Amino acid sequence: MDLAIDVADVTKQFGDKKALQGLSFQAPRGRTLAVLGPNGAGKSTTVNILSTRTPPSSGKAQVLGLDVVADRAALRRKIAVVRQDACVDGFLNGRENLVVAAGLSGIPAAEARGRADRLLQRFDLVSAAGRRLEHYSGGMRRRLDLAVGLISQPALLFLDEPTTGLDPVSRQALWEIIREIVAQGTDLILTTQYLDEADALADDIVLVADGRVLAQGTPSEMKALVGRNEHVEIVVLDASDHRRAASILAAHGALDVQIDAQRARLTARNVAGPAALVPILTRLELDGIDVEEVQIRRPTLDEAFHTLTTGTATAASTGPELAMGGTR
Numbered sequence: 001m002d003l004a005i006d007v008a009d010v011t012k013q014f015g016d017k018k019a020l021q022g023l024s025f026q027a028p029r030g031r032t033l034a035v036l037g038p039n040g041a042g043k044s045t046t047v048n049i050l051s052t053r054t055p056p057s058s059g060k061a062q063v064l065g066l067d068v069v070a071d072r073a074a075l076r077r078k079i080a081v082v083r084q085d086a087c088v089d090g091f092l093n094g095r096e097n098l099v100v101a102a103g104l105s106g107i108p109a110a111e112a113r114g115r116a117d118r119l120l121q122r123f124d125l126v127s128a129a130g131r132r133l134e135h136y137s138g139g140m141r142r143r144l145d146l147a148v149g150l151i152s153q154p155a156l157l158f159l160d161e162p163t164t165g166l167d168p169v170s171r172q173a174l175w176e177i178i179r180e181i182v183a184q185g186t187d188l189i190l191t192t193q194y195l196d197e198a199d200a201l202a203d204d205i206v207l208v209a210d211g212r213v214l215a216q217g218t219p220s221e222m223k224a225l226v227g228r229n230e231h232v233e234i235v236v237l238d239a240s241d242h243r244r245a246a247s248i249l250a251a252h253g254a255l256d257v258q259i260d261a262q263r264a265r266l267t268a269r270n271v272a273g274p275a276a277l278v279p280i281l282t283r284l285e286l287d288g289i290d291v292e293e294v295q296i297r298r299p300t301l302d303e304a305f306h307t308l309t310t311g312t313a314t315a316a317s318t319g320p321e322l323a324m325g326g327t328r
């Protein structure tokens with residue numbers, strides 16, 4: 001299979017800190033991959049290694065069939081990176097930034113100007129092209145970052161947290177642009193802290209925490225994986241029963257059992273669907289605890305992500321390792 005990314009047991013050590021602890025995953029060409037994880041998970045380090053900015057401490061990483069260490073120069077000509085610490089210069093105007101970036105990629109001046117104009121058009125930046133970047137809004141700046149990334153017409157583009165810090169409207173607008181870039185044939189690897197962003201943009205997700213892959217799969221596989229962690233809410237009739245009820249929930253595998261004593265309400269997560277409630281409710285009844293209300297709901301995407309990355313037992317040790325869609 002034609003792989004865009006092939007990472008095998010990669011580690012990265014910064015002094016005492018192991019930023020990556022044996023990372024392995026693959027991504028086929030022609031699909032968008034999201035590397036999803038919380039702050040400090042190792043996403044930027046992964047992008048820095050794959051884009052040849054920094055070598056791995058051990059392990060092997062190939063991008064577009066080229067080794068990130070042995071074939072560094074050849075690989076650099078095929079990829080581009082849009083980083084969180086933008087690649088543009090605030091003292092230059094929009095057009096100048098694009099032309100300078102083109103020059104750095106070895107594109108002749110006349111061709112550079114043509115490409116810059118086409119990208120300004122495409123990213124709706126023509127009227128701002130002569131303005132210095134300090135006068136750009138956050139959304140305009142991100143669009144220019146993307147344009148700079150595309151000036152060398154890379155086969156594969158890395159986007160490191162493309163929408164962090166943007167307001168919801170600019171975020172949606174940037175998603176549209178990113179989808180368009182993909183539609184025009186550029187392979188894309190993006191990092192993000194947001195499951196909804198990975199869901200909106202990616203064909204495949206690699207969930208990373210603490211320098212390791214916790215789970216991988218298509219967005220729907222990932223949602224199915226987290227979807228089993230349903231949240232349950234039980235209101236008992238007599239508030240003095242809440243402690244006994246809480247221990248029954250815990251004994252049936254519920255996690256994070258919380259008691260709101262005033263309202264005689266218990267909440268917990270990790271209940272495997274409505275069927276799992278039957279033995280819980282039976283036990284409560286046998287123990288003489290009257291239940292007034294029961295509710296069960298699927299976690300929101302954010303809650304699910306939180307569960308996977310913090311309550312890592314669910315995914316790292318007991319959860320099934322999903323095969324990435326189309327890679328194996």
Ligand SMILES: Nc1ncnc2c1ncn2[C@@H]1O[C@H](COP(=O)(O)OP(=O)(O)OP(=O)(O)O)[C@@H](O)[C@H]1O
Nearest residue numbers: 014017018019037038039040041042043044045046
């Ligand atoms: N140059 C460095 N020197 C020392 N530690 C580093 C260095 N770069 C990264 N780290 C550490 O390695 C870990 C992974 O960092 P990394 O920036 O890759 O995470 P991230 O997932 O991109 O996080 P964020 O979303 O905050 O950017 C963190 O604990 C970070 O503090």
